[in-house]
Amino acid sequence: METVHISRYPSCKHQFASWGLEDAFYNSKLTYSIRQLSFTGSFSTELIIEALQKSLQVCYLLGINSKHHFKRVYVYDAQMGCLQIDWLMSRNGFNLMVMQMPSINEKTARWLWALSDL
Numbered sequence: 001m002e003t004v005h006i007s008r009y010p011s012c013k014h015q016f017a018s019w020g021l022e023d024a025f026y027n028s029k030l031t032y033s034i035r036q037l038s039f040t041g042s043f044s045t046e047l048i049i050e051a052l053q054k055s056l057q058v059c060y061l062l063g064i065n066s067k068h069h070f071k072r073v074y075v076y077d078a079q080m081g082c083l084q085i086d087w088l089m090s091r092n093g094f095n096l097m098v099m100q101m102p103s104i105n106e107k108t109a110r111w112l113w114a115l116s117d118l
């Protein structure tokens with residue numbers, strides 16, 4: 001009696017499809033933007049960049065993939081005629097950014113209070 005063995009060969013196509021699904025999942029979580037911080041007018045660009053660097057360092061030190069929480073995007077400003085860099089963030093990334101802001105004022109205090117309530 002002859003037996004037939006079925007061999008399974010992994011397809012690279014399926015492997016890339018799962019990576020795309022994972023990227024899509026994490027990209028859907030990126031709902032906040034640095035522009036939301038700059039619209040308050042109380043934070044300078046230098047403070048925002050410093051808070052971003054500290055937040056990325058926190059992710060690095062904890063072994064967290066920062067690409068799941070922070071993503072650099074380019075936004076075209078038609079009035080200025082140039083590209084500007086913005087960052088999309090997950091809720092955790094945004095909360096981490098707000099906690100890293102060095103200056104405290106009434107708006108920051110409100111945000112910190114709202115963060116503590118989550």
